[in-house]
Amino acid sequence: MASLQKGFVYLVGAGPGDPGLITVKGREALQEADVVLYDRLVSPRLLENTQDYCERVDVGKRPSSRWTQEEINRTLIRMASEGKTVVRLKGGDPFVFGRGGEEAASLRKASIPFEVVPGISSVTAVPAYAGIPVTHRDYNSSFTVVAGHEHPDKKESAVKWEHLAKGSETLIILMGMANLPRIRDVLLRYGRSPGTPVALVRWGTRSNQETLTGTLADIAERAKAAAFRPPAVIIVGEVVRERERLTWFELLPLFGRQILVPRTRKQRSLLSAGIEQLGGEAVEFPVADLKMAENAENVIKAEPMDDWLVFTSASGVEVFFRILEKTGKDIRQWANAQVAAVGKRTAVSLKEKGIQADVFVDTHSAGLMEAMGSLVKTGDRVLLVGGGKYRITLASSLQNRGCQVRETEAIETRTVYGCTKDAVRMLQAGEVDMIAFASSSTVRHLVEAIRPELAGEEEALYSVPVACIGPETAQAAEECGWKVDKVACPHTVEGLIDALCHLSEERQTALAATAEGPS
Numbered sequence: 001m002a003s004l005q006k007g008f009v010y011l012v013g014a015g016p017g018d019p020g021l022i023t024v025k026g027r028e029a030l031q032e033a034d035v036v037l038y039d040r041l042v043s044p045r046l047l048e049n050t051q052d053y054c055e056r057v058d059v060g061k062r063p064s065s066r067w068t069q070e071e072i073n074r075t076l077i078r079m080a081s082e083g084k085t086v087v088r089l090k091g092g093d094p095f096v097f098g099r100g101g102e103e104a105a106s107l108r109k110a111s112i113p114f115e116v117v118p119g120i121s122s123v124t125a126v127p128a129y130a131g132i133p134v135t136h137r138d139y140n141s142s143f144t145v146v147a148g149h150e151h152p153d154k155k156e157s158a159v160k161w162e163h164l165a166k167g168s169e170t171l172i173i174l175m176g177m178a179n180l181p182r183i184r185d186v187l188l189r190y191g192r193s194p195g196t197p198v199a200l201v202r203w204g205t206r207s208n209q210e211t212l213t214g215t216l217a218d219i220a221e222r223a224k225a226a227a228f229r230p231p232a233v234i235i236v237g238e239v240v241r242e243r244e245r246l247t248w249f250e251l252l253p254l255f256g257r258q259i260l261v262p263r264t265r266k267q268r269s270l271l272s273a274g275i276e277q278l279g280g281e282a283v284e285f286p287v288a289d290l291k292m293a294e295n296a297e298n299v300i301k302a303e304p305m306d307d308w309l310v311f312t313s314a315s316g317v318e319v320f321f322r323i324l325e326k327t328g329k330d331i332r333q334w335a336n337a338q339v340a341a342v343g344k345r346t347a348v349s350l351k352e353k354g355i356q357a358d359v360f361v362d363t364h365s366a367g368l369m370e371a372m373g374s375l376v377k378t379g380d381r382v383l384l385v386g387g388g389k390y391r392i393t394l395a396s397s398l399q400n401r402g403c404q405v406r407e408t409e410a411i412e413t414r415t416v417y418g419c420t421k422d423a424v425r426m427l428q429a430g431e432v433d434m435i436a437f438a439s440s441s442t443v444r445h446l447v448e449a450i451r452p453e454l455a456g457e458e459e460a461l462y463s464v465p466v467a468c469i470g471p472e473t474a475q476a477a478e479e480c481g482w483k484v485d486k487v488a489c490p491h492t493v494e495g496l497i498d499a500l501c502h503l504s505e506e507r508q509t510a511l512a513a514t515a516e517g518p519s
Contacts, residue, residue, distance in 0.1 A: 007080030009107055011100050013093040013119015014038075018129075018205040019045035020276065021120045029117055034084040037075065041091040041231065043206075045272075045284070069099060073106040080112045093121040097147055097174055123172050126204030126233040130211045131247035132240055139238040140169030148176020148183055148234065165190030170237030177230035181220045187236070192216055197240035202232040207256055207281035209249065213240060252279025253501040257433045260423065260464070262287045262442040264315065270345050271438050274497040280504075283432065285423045287445040299408040301327040305381055306406070310340045310368075311357075312386025312394065316409075317349040320385050331355065338375065342368055342386070342394075344493060362492055369397045378402030424453045427460040433507075436500055437468045438493065440476035447480045465507065467499040 010029040015021035030036065030049040038047065040060025047056055059067040059075070072088075079086045094100030094116055107114045123145050127134050134143045146159055164171060165187045176183055177200070188194060194217035202210040214222040216236065222228075249255065257280040261272050264286065272282030300323045311317050324331060331353070341347040341357035350357055359375065361367045369376075382398050384391060384407035391407065398405050426432050427450075437443050454461055458481075466482045468474040470491035474484045486503045488495035 007083045007086065007112065009076055009080050009086045009088060009112055009114040010117055011088050011094040011103060011114060012090065012117040013098075013121075014042045014046055014089050014091055015120040016092055016122035016125045016205045017041065017043060017203065018125075018276075019043040021125060021205065022046055023117065023119065026117045026119060029087050029115075030089070032085050033087040035079050036087045036089055037072065038089040039091045042089050045282075046089065048284075069102065073103055076103060076107060077110045077112055080107070081110075090119070091122075093119040096121045096123060096145075122174065122204060122233055126201050127172070127199075127235050127239075129205045129209060129249045130199060130201045130235075131243040131245075131249070132199055132201075132235055133242055133246070134170055134172060134235075134239060136239050136242060139241070142168065143170035143172055143237070144168035145172045145174065146176075148173040148179055161186045162190045165192045170235065170239050173234035173236065175230070176234050177223070177228070177232045180223060180234070183234070184216055184220050187216060192236075196236060197238060199235045199240045199243060200228055200232050201235070202228060202230070204233055205249075207254075207258065207276075207279060209255075211243070211250065213243065249279060254278040254280030254504055257281070257500075257504050258283055258426070258431055259500065260285055260426075260432045260435045262435070262437065262446040264288045264442070269438075270348070270493050271436060271496060274493060275436070275500065278497065278501065280500070283423070283426065285446070287442055287449045293409045296408045297323050297327065299406055300324070300383070300385070301329060302406070306334060306337050306383040307380040308340060308376070308382040308403075309334055309337050310342075310382055310384045310386075310394070310398075311346050311350065312342045312384070312391045314343070314345040314349040316386035317346060317353065321353055337383075340368060340372060346386075362490075368394060369401075376401055376403060379404065382406070384408075423450060427454070427464070428457060430460075432464050434500060434503060435464050435466045435482075436496060437466065437473050437477055438496060439469065440473045443468075443473060443476040443480055465503055467496060467503055469493070469496045 010033070012026045012029050013023070014026065027049050030046065031051065033050055033054050035055045035057065036047065036050055037057045037059045040058070050056065057075070059072050076086055076088060088094075088103060090098045090100060092098060095118070100116065104114060104116065124134055135141060144164055146164065173183065194215060196216040198214055198216055198219040200212045200219065200223060210228070212219075212222060212226055212228050254275055259275055259280050259282055261269055261275070261282045261284050263269050263284055269282065269284060272284055275282040296319060300320060311320070321331075338358040339350065339355055340359040341350055342361055344362050347357050347360050359368070359371050361371050376398070378401065380403045382403045382405045384395055384398070384405055386409070391409065395405050395407050450461065451458060462481050465485045466477055467486040467488065468477055468484055469488050471487060474487045477484050486499035488499045
């Protein structure tokens with residue numbers, strides 16, 4: 001990245017909607033940012049790449065918005081002039097119908113240094129997620145991108161529709177839904193066949209993607225009948241025929257499902273990543289915050305003479321290294337110690353710190369002692385770092401083996417209040433399809449944080465199907481008022497994702513049966 005001696009602006013393409021489609025360089029820019037000015041269509045998940053101190057400013061243009069392009073330009077200049085690193089996060093690519101060129105020109109005029117970080121454009125990504133290749137050697141070797149927000153038959157249109165109608169094999173039309181009947185009429189008028197396949201893709205690359213197909217002759221009527229609204233990409237051409245055999249995204253097992261994932265404020269969610277990989281949308285909701293336990297620093301900074309470091313949670317790993325940094329210690333002081341980890345997320349957190357666990361079990365039930373086996377000897381000194389009831393059981397087992405155990409929870413969790421607005425709105429609107437609980441603590445914190453806000457509408461929360469990572473979590477959910485629909489087996493993140501897939505399939509089957517009615 002650029003060396004930043006003074007204010008600097010990154011014009012970053014966020015991609016078309018799927019947060020996983022941002023580039024590595026775009027993510028790095030977000031991690032450096034003091035301020036992010038982001039568009040309406042940018043995934044909120046991308047903002048999680050910013051630091052805690054980063055200011056986030058929604059400058060999305062909408063009817064009720066006070067932000068004009070000139071105001072955005074002035075804000076970029078002002079913030080950069082204050083010495084800040086500013087990211088202008090724009091949907092798609094900054095220079096593809098994104099007005100990024102205007103923003104860059106205003107920065108150059110004000111002598112503000114900037115860098116353009118290209119993004120994946122909806123021009124190619126949205127058709128791809130709908131199973132439509134924009135080029136295919138059986139159909140075409142070219143495509144044309146058109147802005148469809150102009151009236152195609154207005155006298156001074158910048159789009160030469162008379163040439164495009166028959167001269168371009170595939171047309172990709174952005175921002176054209178409002179003018180779909182006019183676009184149809186002008187293409188037909190200039191010689192495009194009425195039988196030409198057409199696809200409309202709304203919210204492309206997101207879990208709520210919708211695709212409608214037809215022909216040039218009937219697509220406008222089909223869209224009206226289906227109440228198909230913008231934002232959407234219009235694809236006109238023979239390549240649309242490939243959708244029937246190349247559809248993939250809409251066939252994923254969690255496609256179209258919005259799943260509430262309660263988590264700690266700082267926790268990075270492998271669960272959310274797995275949900276999105278299978279086509280769902282993980283609506284992450286921070287319900288708890290991590291805090292060092294009072295005894296953690298004293299226990300960890302004591303003279304490290306341990307034979308074992310045992311971590312039972314990823315948050316324990318985080319706090320352990322935070323204390324090392326605070327106290328000026330170094331992991332090399334445990335160079336002769338063996339390391340054990342409970343849970344895949346814990347092992348991944350250690351690996352990110354450069355440590356490979358000597359012993360690992362991918363479960364939060366009894367099993368680590370068996371895995372450690374003869375490696376544990378009477379008199380071994382063990383530092384046990386983590387949280388949950390399993391830590392207490394493990395400490396007792398180690399002591400029964402004759403080990404000297406020092407232990408700390410490393411963290412305390414506190415309920416986060418004041419972050420409930422979006423979750424409450426989605427629950428009230430019936431937009432949450434499932435809730436996934438990965439720990440018993442998130443169950444309790446969710447109830448504490450959100451139930452007061454529902455005020456008489458608790459049914460909106462308790463009527464949502466629930467999947468839990470294990471029996472302990474399921475028990476906590478039932479005690480709080482839920483009927484638990486699925487319990488993961490095995491009790492892992494992967495098992496929980498599998499449970500969500502089964503739950504989604506069962507709900508789909510039930511809905512289909514209801515729609516068909518009694519035979």
